[in-house]
Amino acid sequence: MFRYAAIGLTSALALGAGAGAAHAEVKFGALYPFSGQLALLGEESARGLELAVEQINSEGGVQGEQVKLVQGDAVDNNQAIGEARRLIAREGVKAIFGTYSSSRSIAASQVAELSRIPYFELGAVAEKVTSRDLGYLYRTNPTAKDMARTIVDMIVESVAPELGMDPSELRIGIIHEDSSYGSSVAEFENKYAEEAGLNVVAEQAYPASTVDMSSIVLLLKEENVDVVLQTSYQNDSVLFLRQADEENYDPKAIIGGGGGYSMEPTAEAVGEDVIDGVLDADFTQYNVNPEFAPGVKEFVEDYKAKYDSAPRSGHSLNNYAGAMALLHAIDDADGFGPDEIREAVDAIDIPMGETAAGYGVKFGENNQNTRAKMMGMQWQDGELVTVFPEEAAVSELKLQD
Structure with a gap:
């Protein structure tokens, strides 16, 4: 599925995934707890996003541009806020993906909202994440x-x-x-x-x-x-x-x-x-009926090839599935402006059973994925x-x- 050699997570996030020097690049933020108490699951979640970006880049990128992930370390709520500001103001990211931790997601997404930057939550489950009437926050994963x-x-x-x-x-x-x-x-x-x-x-x-x-x-x-x-x-x-x-x-x-x-x-x-x-x-784990979660076996194979180990939890799979749906939608957008991205994401309509996580993707009230399910x-x-x-x-x- 992927055509890129295995490299470390930090290097991939710093350099971009598979992007050649001759290609135009678009930057997206990868905001997770990479250090501190939640680092293990934070990194595991980010690996799913990284694999999704590598696949998208291998297919030609998004709107013809290679995706470059810029890392932000949400070690705590205050740093999540600071890193969100840095990613937006200094790095010029067009959207932020993350974040695993609900409290950090709640803090950082408020910053993105004020800046009109789309914030895509792929793993935090607290209901408050999507109950604040934010227009630029979307969550693909199931909830508390x-x-x-x-x-x-x-x-x-x-x-x-x-x-x-x-x-x-x-x-x-x-x-x-x-x-x-x-x-x-x-x-x-x-x-x-x-x-x-x-x-x-x-x-x-x-x-x-x-x-x-x-x-x-x-x-x-x-x-x-x-x-x-x-x-x-x-x-x-x-x-x-x-x-x-x-x-x-x-x-x-x-x-x-x-x-x-x-x-x-x-x-x-x-x-x-x-x-x-x-x-x-x-979230969907790896010992699951493959007919229920098409593509899960291929994901595990690609994960092992890149990281030389089996996935440590289903967080990587669910971040991958959510990111793939979003990146394909952004590829269909008319540009990288916040409202162009929102319009494309609003149109996502993936039926149940058509992602590697088993569930579908369609955003409803408060931009929550109405087809996300736990196992x-x-x-x-x-x-x-x-x-x-x-x-x-x-x-x-x-x-x-």
């Missing part, structure tokens, strides 16, 4: 609401039947990191749990930087929680799983909300004996496999009572 809906549906339709229990009999505990990401997912988990008649008996927020979750484990044990829902990043995912194991806390099910629960490094950090059986709701996965024998919904699954959900 989708994640919570998937988790509750999975409990009702798969977890409870597998355990031989009525869903209302299960004692649910919700724990989450306290930024806009975790808080947004938890809000909708409570909402949909109540609508489904689920019994939420415990809820606890915590800072993602926490170094001790023993008190939360104790709370869950004291409340006899059967099913734990954790919305987290990688470090706090690992911390909870380790401390729950150390305290011999073995609930009937643990369901992660994206972040660390989808990552190979998390499984490596806690070990297969701890991660096996753990469930997860997140349900489970760690089985050291691999994260899709188990929900049925049309995307490659294995059955398995639990031990």
Whole structure:
């Protein structure tokens, strides 16, 4: 699919992807947390964008110009704002792609809005990202609401039947990191749990930087929680799983909300004996029915060829799928002005099942992709496999009572 040799991420973002000196270039910003606590998933997300740009450039670029990605490091909210300003004022980017972190996306996209620069969010899930009535912000990925809906549906339709229990009999505990990401997912988990008649008996927020979750484990044990829902990043995912194991806390099910629960490094950090059986709701991952997600196998092959490793999570895939839809649309625009880009993006109409992430792309209210969906996965024998919904699954959900 791609015709360019593998080079490092930083070099590609600094130099452009496959652009020759004789070609005209158009600059787009790549604003992600490349350093700091969220760097691992930030870089993984950016790799998907980079692969999309390489493919577009191999096909002739956008409107005949090679795309050059200019990196911005959104290590925290303040730096995300500063980097957005730099990308727009000093680098002259025509649009910004990013950003993975909801809080950083919210901060940086406000800068882009004031400058009338399109901001394309490919990975942040908090509802607030697209609930601010911004005209130049578009989000291709599914949201916190989708994640919570998937988790509750999975409990009702798969977890409870597998355990031989009525869903209302299960004692649910919700724990989450306290930024806009975790808080947004938890809000909708409570909402949909109540609508489904689920019994939420415990809820606890915590800072993602926490170094001790023993008190939360104790709370869950004291409340006899059967099913734990954790919305987290990688470090706090690992911390909870380790401390729950150390305290011999073995609930009937643990369901992660994206972040660390989808990552190979998390499984490596806690070990297969701890991660096996753990469930997860997140973006489309790689062990998915290829008929549901056409092109996913080719994406994995190209990722391995470029980075000499398997993808570390589905964040790269979803950034790739969203970026491809947007870049093809911009290619059809009448120029690189903000309103020309908006008009082209507004016209995107990709049906379900026609992207490598499985979902389609069509923007609705607040420029949110109305066809983006989450999937349900489970760690089985050291691999994260899709188990929900049925049309995307490659294995059955398995639990031990």
